Amino acid sequence: MSLSRRRGTLAAAAAGALVTSALVAAPSGAAPSKNGCDNRSNNTYAKLLECVRVDGVMEHLEAFQQIADDNGGNRASLTPGYDASVDYVVDVLESAGWSAEVVPFTYDAVDSTLEQLTPQQTEWPHADATGTGEGDVTAEVVPVDINLDPPRANSSGCQAEDFAGFPSGAIALVQRGSCPFADKAVNAEAAGASGVVIFNQGDTDAADRTGVLNPTLGGDGVVDIPVVGTSYAAGESLAQEGSTARIAVDFYDATSYNVIGELAGRTDGNVVMAGAHLDSVPAGPGINDNGSGSAGLLEVAEQMSKSRPHNTVRFAWWGAEELGLLGSRAWVDQRSEAELDEIALYLNFDMIGSPNYYLGVYDADQSSFAAPVVVPEGSEDIEETFESFYTLRGEPYDDSAFSGRSDYQAFIDNGIPSGGLFTGAEVVKTPEQQEIWGGVAGESFDQCYHQECDTIDNLDEGALDVNADAVAFAVFRYAASTEAVNGVPGRAVPGKFEIPAPAGPEHTFAGPLGGDDHDHEGEHQ
Secondary structure, eight states: EEEEOOOOOHHHHHHTTTTTTTSSSSSOSSSOOOHHHTTSOOOOOHHHHHHHHHHHHHHHHHHHHHHHHHHOOOBBBTTTHHHHHHHHHHHHHHHHHHHHEEEEEEEEEEEEEEEEEEEEEEOOOOOOOTTTOOOOEEEEEEEOOBBBBTTOOOOOTGGGGGGGGGOTTEEEESSOOOSOHHHHHHHHHHTTOOOEEEOOOSSSSHHHHHHHHBOOOOOOSSSSSSSSEHHHHHHHHSSSSSOEEEEEEEEEEEEEEEEEEEEEOSSSSSSSEEHHHHHHBOOOOOOOOIIIIHHHHHHHHHHHTOOOSSEEEEEEEEESSSGGGHHHHHHHSSSSSHHHHEEEEEESOOOOTTTOOOOOOOOOOOSSSSSOOOOOTHHHHHHHHHHHHHHHTTOOEEOOOOOOOSHHHHHHTTOOOEEEEEEOSSOOOHHHHHHOOOTTTTTOOOTTTTTOOSSSTEEEOOHHHHHHHHHHHHHHHHHHHHHHHHHHOOOOOOOSSOOOOOOOOOOSSSHHHHHHHOOOOOOOO
């Protein structure tokens, strides 16, 4: 049984202001021991970047992996693995001297089942469709114009005539391709189907064409019958002659949790926020997606713990992101207008260690990608802060579309300047990107995206190392001053190094999907 969602530049003035800030391209001399880092105040860029280490990030990721191993293989919302992840984050924060608050939120959730009964008995991994109806049906499975030999793109269920002669009350088995999922489900219901199973296309070996589908039908109540998505392998099995199955979809009120950690600043009313989602998908432990962002924040929290920032720093670990950004949306909705006005900016870290990575920065100035959302003023400075860090380190970077499809969405909806990092998900790496970042052209940035294999081995530690420092650099800069973002004066960080102007991105993407954020609302066809 699975749990799933319900329908439910540096500007000239700013650059000049930062010349006196402390910054080093890399710490000089021998780095202190771990104990040395734990016992000192990392109050300069040099000290902080010496002490934020990939080994520390990996320790947290190993803990998340162990939590998943001990709790059914995942850390998904509403599971013991997620609850144990919440406890772990709270323990780390409190041990480091941060405040930690577990904040509940409720949402409409779904219990669902896809069980084949004959000619074999198998409970198949699946996801309920956004916009599905409720129900519990057991019936024969009738394939509708599917293609298995060979598997290929097709119009299975896209036309009403595909269901000619369909036996009323049967479960319709349709294959991904050619039209929106909603068309397939609506046509099936009109033909008298009691339920619908949509299985993946299977026309390539790529995980996004063979693994479990997360179908999106649209808004609430597109159909009144239960609809689920599943893998190509499940579809092959269900297409056997004499196949019968049970589909069940049941809506209920669920409670999950966000974790909010805070390090008090010297001033009130100007809060620097950063966040990462803590939950995985049910299919696996979610170590890159998004243990990587969660662990990066934990390492930075530990190494900043003895500093006294000018602005209050608030970190968030969001729940139920994989179900539709639910935790971050709920937390923002729980805030008063005055509380939201105190948030100077929000930084988002979702998948920062992809195994076939590129180094992506959310494209707030829309130099590569026109944003489908309104980008709040001040976000461009955040983009350039990350670009300046990569320039400092001599790392090539590129734009990632400011799509609004991760936890920053609720913040930009409320006019809060935002930005973040992304190293790629299901999109395939190009030969040009391979020349820049290495890896394998023709393979996705993360072949284990939303899969069981998103384990502790599904990371590039080099990317994770660079990006953990990028997180620390941006948080530390804005903990001192957000003036370039929202006009609120701060203070200079001690030191004599200058922040370089961005070197300029490597424009290597063939189209808007190349640098896009990963989509937790599912695919539409």
